[in-house]
Amino acid sequence: MTIGMVGLGRMGAGLSGRLRAAGHKVVGYDRNSDISEVGSIAEMVSKLPAPRVVWLMVPSGDITQSTMEAVASELAHGDIVIDGGNSYVKDTVRRARELRERGIHFVDAGTSGGIWGEENGFCLMVGGERDAVAIVEPLFLTLAPQDGYAHVGGPGAGHFTKMVHNGIEYGMLQAFAEGFDLLHSATEYDLDLHQIAGIWNHGSVVRSWLLELAEDAFAKDARLDSLKGYVDDSGEGRWTVLEAVERGVNAGVLAQSLFARFTSREDNAFSMRVIAALRNEFGGHPVKSV
Template identity: 55%
Template sequence: MQLGLIGLGKMGGNMRERLRLAGHEVVGYDRNPDIADVASLAELVERLPAPRVVWVMVPAGDPTRQTVEELGELLSPGDVVIDGGNSRFTDDKVHAEQLAPKGIGYVDCGVSGGVWGLQNGYALMVGGTDEDVAKAQPIFDALKPEGEFGFVHAGGVGAGHYTKMVHNGIEYGMMQAYAEGFELLEASEIVDDVPGAIKSWRKGTVIQSWLLDLLDRALDDDPKLAKIAGYAADSGEGRWTVEEAIRLGVPLNVISASLFARFGSRQEESPTMKAVAALRHQFGGHAVKEDADG
């Protein structure tokens, strides 16, 4: 089938290639003219036969909102817009309601697979009506990994991004557990081969996973991770997961702690730990390390 794809960065560009390898026609637009197939969204729409399916793969927030609004003025009744970015699930209802009076369908799709998706396929978590999802099913089938797993029509509009949000929250917790295990091994005077210990977990253990494989890969390149700053950003989905846990009264102890650990990584020196050190000194006379600046 034919697909319009907006946003040809690390994810979008590889998705275009995977779809073309599967025999689909993809018309891609990007602000970078060197990688785009067309010069504007209007030209992209003109190149596609109706009914059209247009996949938006741009950063969440204003870039996605502006793109959806512009597509609403260009597309025709019966067309479908797919938001494959990391949008907050609450935005999906707004987008769907904007497009519905024009007869344009809307599907939200959480996408996981990163830069490895071209080779391994992408896990796809989709929300929308059965009719709108069916219009894009050949595209989903080409992007997903081979076999029965890797795709779910999770529910109505918003369900795809909600599922991806929870997925990313779990990812936060798993990454934090592996990272803490690495630090404990590094601190031990007993273990001599930390990269080898990580490597030994990759097969035959209950904690084997793709994330563990990637940690092993990073240690092959830099056994002490000395070249990497201890700073971890967050895309927003971890925060949204914790907010939903608070709204629904669901205890998310590990995911919440992993999110706050990322916040802590951004402090050159933690004011919290300064206060803890001061309190220990006040009640127990414990030594306080003097600040180098005074």
């Protein structure tokens, strides 16, 4: 297939690279002219065959909205927009409705895999009308590892699933962070956190990719002394908690993990340094150095 990719940052570049490696053609546009492959969105769209497919990989919120409007103005009936970013599900449902009124299909593709996705594959949680998803499914099958893609439901279902995924991620990171903080506090034992992460990854019930990344992080900096315990929140954690409140679902762990990130901006706790290190390992998220 031939598609347009808007947004060539870490994720957009990784998606483009994996698609191209499998034989798909990608025409990439970015606001940063140093990395953009074409001069404008209009030029990008002009190079696409019908039905034209444009994948948005830009930050959520106003940027996604303005980018979608710019792309849609160049598209026609039967074309398809894929939003692979972390958009708020309520915005996604509205955008799907607005584009449907113009005869343009909208597919929301919750995308997970971080900076390792190009090599290992991206987990894709896809929402949208079945006919539209079927047209672009070859892209999803290329991008995902085996069994790592599913059409989970109608418009909004993909981003809702990805939102909850990220909420769970918050909770898992917080659990590892608090555990390693407790180990770190036991100075009388002089525990080697890199060693402990390593043995936990072999046979224990908490073995996981996040724990492998913790092992890598401790190998680089045994006490994470070079990092500040400052952790941003992407917005999806907040939306997860808001949805839980609206639906009357007990999500205490997810809520507390979000609140802990707020606290991280006031102190320099070791647990927050663990989370900062792990987010940098899996997503390339920036960290604050001491």
